[in-house]
Each structure stands twice: as C-alpha cells, then as structure tokens.
Amino acid sequence: MWIVYALISAFFAGVMSILAKVGIKNTDSNLATALRTIVVVIFAWLTVFVAGSQSGINSINTKSLVFLVLSGLTTGGSWLCYFRALQIGDVNKVVPVDKSSTILTMLLSFFLLGEELTWLKVIAMILIGVGTYLMIERKETAVANPKGYKWLIYAILSAVFASLTAILGKIGIVGVESNLGTAIRTVVVLAMAWLIIFLQGKQHEIKKIDKRSWVFIGLSGLATGLSWLCFYRALQEGPASVVIPIDKLSILVTVAFGYFVLHEKPNKKPLVGLVMIVIGTLSLLI
Numbered sequence: 001m002w003i004v005y006a007l008i009s010a011f012f013a014g015v016m017s018i019l020a021k022v023g024i025k026n027t028d029s030n031l032a033t034a035l036r037t038i039v040v041v042i043f044a045w046l047t048v049f050v051a052g053s054q055s056g057i058n059s060i061n062t063k064s065l066v067f068l069v070l071s072g073l074t075t076g077g078s079w080l081c082y083f084r085a086l087q088i089g090d091v092n093k094v095v096p097v098d099k100s101s102t103i104l105t106m107l108l109s110f111f112l113l114g115e116e117l118t119w120l121k122v123i124a125m126i127l128i129g130v131g132t133y134l135m136i137e138r139k140e141t142a143v144a145n146p147k148g149y150k151w152l153i154y155a156i157l158s159a160v161f162a163s164l165t166a167i168l169g170k171i172g173i174v175g176v177e178s179n180l181g182t183a184i185r186t187v188v189v190l191a192m193a194w195l196i197i198f199l200q201g202k203q204h205e206i207k208k209i210d211k212r213s214w215v216f217i218g219l220s221g222l223a224t225g226l227s228w229l230c231f232y233r234a235l236q237e238g239p240a241s242v243v244i245p246i247d248k249l250s251i252l253v254t255v256a257f258g259y260f261v262l263h264e265k266p267n268k269k270p271l272v273g274l275v276m277i278v279i280g281t282l283s284l285l286i
Contacts, residue, residue, distance in 0.1 A: 001237065002233070002234040002236075002237035002238035002243065003234070003238065003246065003285070005230040005231070005233045005234035005237075006230070006231070006234040006238065006242075006243050006246035006247050007246060007249070008226075008230040009227045009228075009230035009231035009234060009246075009247050009250075010227075010246060010247050010248065010249040010250040010252075010253070011227075011250065011253055012223045012224070012226040012227035012230065012250075013223075013224075013227040013231075013247060013250035013253075014250035014251065014252065014253025014254040014256075014257065015223045015253060015257070016220050016223035016224045016227060017086070017091060017095055017250070017253075017254045017257075018091065018253075018254060018257040018258065018261060019216050019219045019220035019223055020032070020036070020083060020086060020216070020217075020220040021086050021091045021258075022213075022216045022261075023036075023213050023215075023216030023217040023219075023220050024083055024086065024087050024213075024217075025087075025213070026209075026210060026213055027205075027208075027209050027213050027217070028202055028205055029080075029083040029084045029086070029087040030080055030083075030084070030193070030196055030197060030200065030202065031197055031202050031203075031205055031206065031209075032083060032213075032217050033079050033080055033083050033193050034190075034193035034194050034196075034197045035206075035209075035217050035221070036217055036218075036220055036221035036224060037079075037186065037189050037190045037193050037194075037221070038190065038221070039217075039218055039221025039222055039224075039225065040186050040189075040190075040221050040224050040225045040228065041183070041186045041187060041190050043221070043222060043225035043226075044179070044182050044183040044186045044225055044228065044229070045183045045186075047179050047183070047225075047229060048179050048180050048183045051177075051179050053177045053179050053180040054180070056176065056177045056180050057180065060175075060176055060180075060184075061175070063171075063172075064171075064172050064173070064174065064175060064176050064181075065172075065184075066172070067168050067169070067171045067172030068168075068169070068172035068173070068176070068181055068184050068185055068188075069172075069184075069185075069188050070168045070172070071164075071165050071168035071169040071172055071185055072184070072185040072186070072187070072188025072189050072192070073188060073189075073192060074161045074162075074164040074165040074168060075161070075162075075165045075185060075188075075189050076188065076189040076192035076193055077157070077161040077192075078157075078158045078159075078161035078162040078165055079158075079189065079193070080193070080196065081154045081155070081157040081158035081161065082094070082098055082154070082155070082158035082162075084151075084154045085097075085098070085151045085152075085154035085155040085158060088150060088151045088154075089151025089152070089154075089155070090258075091254060091258045092135070092254075092255055092258045092259075092270065093135070093136055093151070093155075094151055094155045095250075095251050095254045095255070095258075096131075096132045096135035096136060096251060096270075096273070096274075096277070097132065097136060097152060097155035097156060097158075097159060098155050098158045098159050098162065099132065099159070099248040099250075099251050099277070100128070100129070100132040100159050101158075101159035101160070101162040101163040101166075101244075101248075102125075102128055102244055102245045102248045102281075103125050103128055103129050104159065104160065104163040105162075105163040105166045105167065105240065105241070105244045106121065106124075106125055106240075106241045106244065106245070107125075108163060108164075108166075108167045109166075109167065109170070109239070109240040109241040109244075110241065112167055113167065113170060113171075113240060113241075115239050115240065115241045120283055120284070121241060121284065123280070123283065124245065124280040124281065124283045124284050125280070126280070127276045127277065127279055127280030127283070128245065128276070128277050128280040128281065130273070130276055131272075131273040131274065131275070131276030131277035131278075131280065132273065132277065133273065134269050134270060134272055134273025134276065135269075135270040135273035135274060135277070136152075136270075166235070166240055166244050167240065169181070169185065169232060169235060170235055170240045173232055173235065173236050174236075178229070178232045178233040178235075178236045179229060179232075179233075181232055181236075182228050182229055182232045185228075186225075186228070227250075231243075231247055234246075234247070241284075242284045242285070245280070245281040245284050246281060246284070246285075248277075248281065249278065249281055251274065251277060252274070252278065255274060
C-alpha cells in the first residue's frame with residue numbers, strides 16, 4: 001500500500017511545482033513560500049483532527065520530536081531554495097536538479113538507516129544521475145538570462161536540504177502517526193518561512209499580490225499538503241531508498257505540465273535523460 005501512497009505523493013508534488021511556478025511569477029519567492037505554508041498548515045492540522053490523531057501528541061518522545069523539528073527546518077531551507085530557483089529558471093531544468101536529491105537520499109539511507117544496498121539500486125542511482133545530467137540543458141546564455149546559472153545553485157541547495165529532510169523525517173516519524181508528524185513539521189516550516197520574511201522586511205509586499213497569484217499560491221499549498229500526507233505515510237511504511245525515488249517521479253507530471261501549460265519544450269537529450277530517470281526509478285520496484 002505504501003507504493004500507492006508514494007505514487008499519489010509524486011502526482012501532487014508534480015502539480016505543486018507547476019502551480020507554484022505560475023503563482024510566484026509576479027511575487028517574491030520567499031513571500032509566496034510563506035503564504036503557501038499557511039495553507040499547508042491549515043490542511044495538515046485539519047486532517048489530524050478529522051482522523052482524531054491529535055491525542056498522539058502527548059505520546060511523542062523527545063527523540064522523535066527533535067528529528068521532526070530538524071526535518072521541518074531542512075524542509076524550509078529546501079523550499080526557499082527551490083522556489084527561488086523556480087522563479088529565475090525554467091521548471092524543466094530546475095525540477096531535475098532538485099530531484100537529484102534521490103541519489104543522496106539513497107546513499108544516506110544505506111549508511112545512516114542501514115537499508116540494504118543491492119546492485120540493482122546501484123544501477124538505478126547511475127541511471128538517475130546520468131538522466132538528471134542530460135536533462136540540464138546547456139543552451140542558456142548570459143544574454144538570454146541575466147541571472148545566468150544562479151538558479152542551478154539554488155536548485156542544488158534545494159536537493160541537499162530535501163535529502164536531509166527525508167532522512168530526518170524517516171527517523172522522526174518512527175512511532176508517530178504520519179498525519180500528526182507531517183502537521184508538526186509544517187508548523188516548523190511556517191515559523192521559519194515567516195521569520196525570514198520579517199527579517200527581510202517583505203511582509204508589506206502582500207498588498208501587491210494580484211488575485212491570480214493568490215489563487216495559484218493557494219492551490220499549490222493544497223497540492224503540497226496532499227503530497228506531504230501521502231509521502232510521509234509511504235515513508236513510515238516503506239524503505240526510504242525506494243519511497244524517495246518513486247516520489248521523485250513527480251518529474252513526469254512536472255515536465256508534462258511544463259510542456260502543455262508553460263510551453264517549455266525540452267530537446268531530445270533531456271527527453272532521453274527523463275527516460276533514464278524513469279527506468280532507474282521503476283527498476284527499484286522489481
């Protein structure tokens with residue numbers, strides 16, 4: 001059943017990337033992230049109360065709470081970097097780099113969580129790594145984009161933080177109901193995101209956000225909440241070294257939406273890379 005949750009998580013994560021890309025077009029990326037997180041927190045805690053999981057708060061031990069908080073902090077760092085990268089780079093370039101966190105997460109799960117390392121998983125990591133490299137098109141120039149490859153730096157940082165999030169979340173969610181664990185993490189992300197907004201003095205820019213951006217920011221927050229709930233349910237029941245790659249199949253949804261909605265058309269090389277990523281990921285289910 002955890003495979004189903006991982007696939008649903010991947011779908012909503014892909015939808016979230018596109019909705020967020022549209023929502024932050026005319027909005028500061030950090031401010032948009034902070035606003036999205038409000039939606040995620042409301043949705044996450046509503047799910048907790050509907051499921052009656054709030055009573056489990058008192059039974060959470062110190063270790064689980066610490067790791068849930070840490071995973072929330074790394075999630076916040078990943079989000080801030082990811083949406084900044086999305087704002088200044090093409091979604092079909094940013095997402096593959098962000099999804100490369102799969103490889104780092106798999107390696108950390110082997111060394112830190114003691115999960116089994118097989119030849120099939122090694123081959124899968126190689127395919128995912130090469131595929132990711134092929135998907136990063138090198139046709140961008142300083143003339144076409146004054147920001148150059150700054151998006152790449154943010155995307156790489158996002159991937160590193162995302163890997164740490166998965167590992168810390170896997171440890172922290174042991175013995176904790178998945179919906180409750182997700183809700184606790186979102187509170188940490190919310191506090192971190194708004195702290196950064198107030199430190200940067202960008203809270204006054206809320207008045208400048210147009211109605212269209214509000215709608216897409218809200219929808220991206222809802223998609224994020226649905227993705228998180230399914231992701232941590234899958235992570236609680238299945239091995240991190242397999243759940244994470246499946247979740248990263250959201251790249252298929254993102255590329256499809258990027259092509260049909262944002263009209264970002266990848267060349268043959270990136271498409272070959274996408275195929276390699278999919279094959280590498282699906283091989284983990286064998």
